[in-house]
Amino acid sequence: MVQAAVMGYGVVGSGVVEVLTGHTDSISKRTKEEIGIKYILDIRDFPDSPFKDKFTKSFDDILNDDEVKVVAEVMGGVNPAYEFTRKCLESGKSVVTSNKELVATKGAELLKIAREHNVNYLFEASVGGGIPIIRPLSQCLAANEVIEIAGILNGTTNFILTKMIRENMSFEDALAMAQRLGYAERNPSADIEGHDAGRKICILASLAYGKHVYPDYVHTQGITGITLEDVAYAASWGGVIKLIGQVKRLEDETLDITVEPMLIEKSSQLANVDDVFNGILVRGDSTGDVVFYGKGAGKLPTASAVVADIMDCVKHLKRRKYLDWSDGDSSVVKPYARTSYPVYIRALSNLSKQEVMKKAADLFVNARAIVRTNAPENEIAFVTDEMMVTEQERAVAALEEAGIQVVSKIRISDL
Amino acid sequence: MVQAAVMGYGVVGSGVVEVLTGHTDSISKRTKEEIGIKYILDIRDFPDSPFKDKFTKSFDDILNDDEVKVVAEVMGGVNPAYEFTRKCLESGKSVVTSNKELVATKGAELLKIAREHNVNYLFEASVGGGIPIIRPLSQCLAANEVIEIAGILNGTTNFILTKMIRENMSFEDALAMAQRLGYAERNPSADIEGHDAGRKICILASLAYGKHVYPDYVHTQGITGITLEDVAYAASWGGVIKLIGQVKRLEDETLDITVEPMLIEKSSQLANVDDVFNGILVRGDSTGDVVFYGKGAGKLPTASAVVADIMDCVKHLKRRKYLDWSDGDSSVVKPYARTSYPVYIRALSNLSKQEVMKKAADLFVNARAIVRTNAPENEIAFVTDEMMVTEQERAVAALEEAGIQVVSKIRISDL
Numbered sequence: 001m002v003q004a005a006v007m008g009y010g011v012v013g014s015g016v017v018e019v020l021t022g023h024t025d026s027i028s029k030r031t032k033e034e035i036g037i038k039y040i041l042d043i044r045d046f047p048d049s050p051f052k053d054k055f056t057k058s059f060d061d062i063l064n065d066d067e068v069k070v071v072a073e074v075m076g077g078v079n080p081a082y083e084f085t086r087k088c089l090e091s092g093k094s095v096v097t098s099n100k101e102l103v104a105t106k107g108a109e110l111l112k113i114a115r116e117h118n119v120n121y122l123f124e125a126s127v128g129g130g131i132p133i134i135r136p137l138s139q140c141l142a143a144n145e146v147i148e149i150a151g152i153l154n155g156t157t158n159f160i161l162t163k164m165i166r167e168n169m170s171f172e173d174a175l176a177m178a179q180r181l182g183y184a185e186r187n188p189s190a191d192i193e194g195h196d197a198g199r200k201i202c203i204l205a206s207l208a209y210g211k212h213v214y215p216d217y218v219h220t221q222g223i224t225g226i227t228l229e230d231v232a233y234a235a236s237w238g239g240v241i242k243l244i245g246q247v248k249r250l251e252d253e254t255l256d257i258t259v260e261p262m263l264i265e266k267s268s269q270l271a272n273v274d275d276v277f278n279g280i281l282v283r284g285d286s287t288g289d290v291v292f293y294g295k296g297a298g299k300l301p302t303a304s305a306v307v308a309d310i311m312d313c314v315k316h317l318k319r320r321k322y323l324d325w326s327d328g329d330s331s332v333v334k335p336y337a338r339t340s341y342p343v344y345i346r347a348l349s350n351l352s353k354q355e356v357m358k359k360a361a362d363l364f365v366n367a368r369a370i371v372r373t374n375a376p377e378n379e380i381a382f383v384t385d386e387m388m389v390t391e392q393e394r395a396v397a398a399l400e401e402a403g404i405q406v407v408s409k410i411r412i413s414d415l
Numbered sequence: 416m417v418q419a420a421v422m423g424y425g426v427v428g429s430g431v432v433e434v435l436t437g438h439t440d441s442i443s444k445r446t447k448e449e450i451g452i453k454y455i456l457d458i459r460d461f462p463d464s465p466f467k468d469k470f471t472k473s474f475d476d477i478l479n480d481d482e483v484k485v486v487a488e489v490m491g492g493v494n495p496a497y498e499f500t501r502k503c504l505e506s507g508k509s510v511v512t513s514n515k516e517l518v519a520t521k522g523a524e525l526l527k528i529a530r531e532h533n534v535n536y537l538f539e540a541s542v543g544g545g546i547p548i549i550r551p552l553s554q555c556l557a558a559n560e561v562i563e564i565a566g567i568l569n570g571t572t573n574f575i576l577t578k579m580i581r582e583n584m585s586f587e588d589a590l591a592m593a594q595r596l597g598y599a600e601r602n603p604s605a606d607i608e609g610h611d612a613g614r615k616i617c618i619l620a621s622l623a624y625g626k627h628v629y630p631d632y633v634h635t636q637g638i639t640g641i642t643l644e645d646v647a648y649a650a651s652w653g654g655v656i657k658l659i660g661q662v663k664r665l666e667d668e669t670l671d672i673t674v675e676p677m678l679i680e681k682s683s684q685l686a687n688v689d690d691v692f693n694g695i696l697v698r699g700d701s702t703g704d705v706v707f708y709g710k711g712a713g714k715l716p717t718a719s720a721v722v723a724d725i726m727d728c729v730k731h732l733k734r735r736k737y738l739d740w741s742d743g744d745s746s747v748v749k750p751y752a753r754t755s756y757p758v759y760i761r762a763l764s765n766l767s768k769q770e771v772m773k774k775a776a777d778l779f780v781n782a783r784a785i786v787r788t789n790a791p792e793n794e795i796a797f798v799t800d801e802m803m804v805t806e807q808e809r810a811v812a813a814l815e816e817a818g819i820q821v822v823s824k825i826r827i828s829d830l
Contacts, residue, residue: 015701019558019701020558023558023559023560026560027557027558029625030557130699130701130702130703130705131702131705132547132554132705135550135551135554136547136550139547139550139723139727142442142445142722142723142726142727143434143438143442143718143719143720143722143723143726144438144719145438145441269708272687284545284719285715286430286434286545286715286718286719287545287546287709287710287716287719287720288545288709288710288713288715289709289710290545290546290547290707290708290709291706291707291708291709292705292706292707292708293684293705293706293707293708294702294703294704294705294706295702295703295704298703300701300702300703301701301702301703303558303701304558304699304702305558305702307558308554308557308558311557311558312554312557319734
């Protein structure tokens with residue numbers, strides 16, 4: 001019997017306990033060991049829980065109990081999760097987590113501590129919920145150079161965009177519906193501003209390229225600026241707007257990494273990933289495109305990924321998994337202003353369409369107008385070829401000087 | 416430096432050598448060991464190969480060299496691959512393979528030998544080519560009960576069906592095109608008769624349910640009987656016809672496992688897996704549906720999966736991976752005749768449509784007519800609710816007695 005502890009009895013934590021206790025037979029058959037839960041750490045009381053004997057409010061109970069070999073940190077947030085994780089690793093306990101914020105901000109340091117103490121720090125559940133992606137990326141694709149990773153990494157924003165695309169629902173109404181259905185939190189900013197997706201692409205990038213990419217280095221833009229007009233233009237262009245977390249290695253070895261809404265073509269593998277689903281595309285030099293698809297969040301999917309990591313720790317109690325990367329600094333990342341991509345622009349102007357397009361043709365690379373039905377007279381939209389962000393901004397400024405007001409500028413994906 | 420050998424220098428074998436030698440740095444960084452290729456076994460001569468010094472025609476060179484710790488068996492077929500694999504495992508060498516026929520027919524035995532000799536027998540490349548599926552299924556989904564697995568497991572037949580569906584191409588023309596493009600072999604029967612998909616679903620079922628399921632136990636039907644008429648009816652019903660390998664555990668603990676063409680609804684995650692792509696859906700009790708998607712075959716995708724397994728063996732030289740199942744017999748599988756599912760029927764008759772549908776309503780459960788444009792007067796098609804296969808056959812026989820000739824009967828998927 002190997003003893004584990006669960007820190008945090010929220011949605012994921014209670015799911016972990018449910019999965020661990022509900023699959024005892026198959027789990028012990030697969031790990032060749034029974035896994036017991038010795039402690040559940042939470043500041044709240046759960047007097048009616050069938051596990052009420054296991055609850056503790058004191059982290060030291062877990063830390064000082066040498067019987068506890070594996071700890072599931074499912075508290076979320078950086079503090080006190082960071083301190084607790086560090087202390088557990090330092091005292092020779094393996095830690096598994098679903099805490100993407102902690103992995104994205106402290107991953108390199110915690111992996112180093114785990115390495116120094118010959119224990120494991122695993123985080124399959126931190127990206128994609130129940131979709132296996134960390135392990136396939138680190139193991140199965142080991143014999144590949146990863147050319148690019150692009151993913152729909154946040155279910156809440158994908159639900160909102162799907163409602164806008166399919167039902168012509170406004171952003172505000174779709175957000176309110178997501179909140180009613182429990183997909184979005186009362187304070188939805190981590191989702192809709194792109195921070196959640198940003199943490200996840202940082203984790204994937206760190207793993208794929210071997211150096212920690214901190215969220216601070218990543219251009220992160222959410223979906224609050226997306227309008228139904230943009231959705232309609234995307235459709236007439238032949239695609240959809242999705243919030244994409246993307247990373248690729250450039251020729252100068254820096255990373256082009258970003259989270260932002262993108263126009264993607266209907267034929268792309270990510271275009272049909274709808275509702276609360278996540279989809280992650282990994283482009284390897286040998287495998288070509290491999291796509292992982294499923295529910296990216298939710299109690300039991302996420303909990304089952306945490307439990308799979310616990311099982312892996314139990315099987316590797318005296319052995320480290322090769323899940324690792326070193327620390328990185330901002331030189332890893334290409335400054336966003338110097339990245340290049342094609343772009344979609346929507347503008348308002350009292351000039352004639354011909355005049356606007358003539359201006360656009362002068363300022364942008366291969367500007368082609370696109371149309372939507374029932375567009376007002378003063379609206380015009382066009383797409384361009386690849387341009388550096390600074391060039392785009394210069395061109396936008398020049399348009400505005402000419403009395404043409406740019407209301408939307410959205411990246412066009414090359415996937 | 417760990418020495419490996421490659422048995423078979425065909426498409427996959429030459430790819431393995433290419434990937435291993437082309438990614439030396441990243442591979443040794445990830446495995447903390449260099450991996451050398453000491454031998455390449457092939458009966459042919461390759462005088463111009465840059466690896467010509469490594470070729471041998473004698474399996475004993477590999478078997479008797481204690482320096483060789485890992486052997487990649489990429490010969491295909493059961494003989495002599497079976498004997499070679501057995502001898503390698505018995506002499507303490509780990510073996511990795513892309514040989515689905517061998518794993519499907521001898522997997523339990525070879526895994527047992529590997530267990531007894533404390534070495535590994537890995538076969539990520541045997542299903543889905545470069546798509547990671549074996550490892551995610553065995554590890555990430557470890558904390559799930561697998562309710563069902565369904566997959567488009569054969570790229571050749573999926574290419575043919577896609578051409579029939581999208582371009583109204585006949586089966587014969589689509590097959591000829593697949594052969595011209597190198598997707599289908601000169602003798603295409605293993606693909607188009609469903610045997611290739613059958614081996615793969617056997618491997619997935621054995622892994623998911625812990626007992627070996629032999630291809631002989633599995634109802635296996637290919638796509639040679641699929642006509643453009645059926646494709647048109649499937650479209651008007653709201654779906655497509657795909658060759659699906661499927662397994663699910665029934666309440667009596669037996670497996671409903673089959674390979675056959677199925678009508679699947681357009682909204683299914685598998686409906687949009689087109690051309691030579693594979694897609695595998697795993698339904699877990701905790702994760703819900705997770706889908707793996709990518710190119711299921713091809714030199715480099717398959718080779719990179721083989722190399723990932725070689726790397727895993729090198730990292731686990733003195734430790735076994737928990738990839739295992741025990742032997743099974745036919746009692747594991749529900750006899751096909753006693754499985755139940757809804758069905759699509761197409762029939763020809765000189766009776767009026769009303770008369771045919773009246774007969775159908777008497778004989779089948781909830782028979783509903785479906786139509787297609789330009790159907791000849793004497794053709795009728797309908798779909799039913801779930802019925803046991805023996806009941807379906809009894810009903811079909813009764814139709815035929817009434818002068819109604821059943822020309823197509825295709826399973827309707829519940830996915």
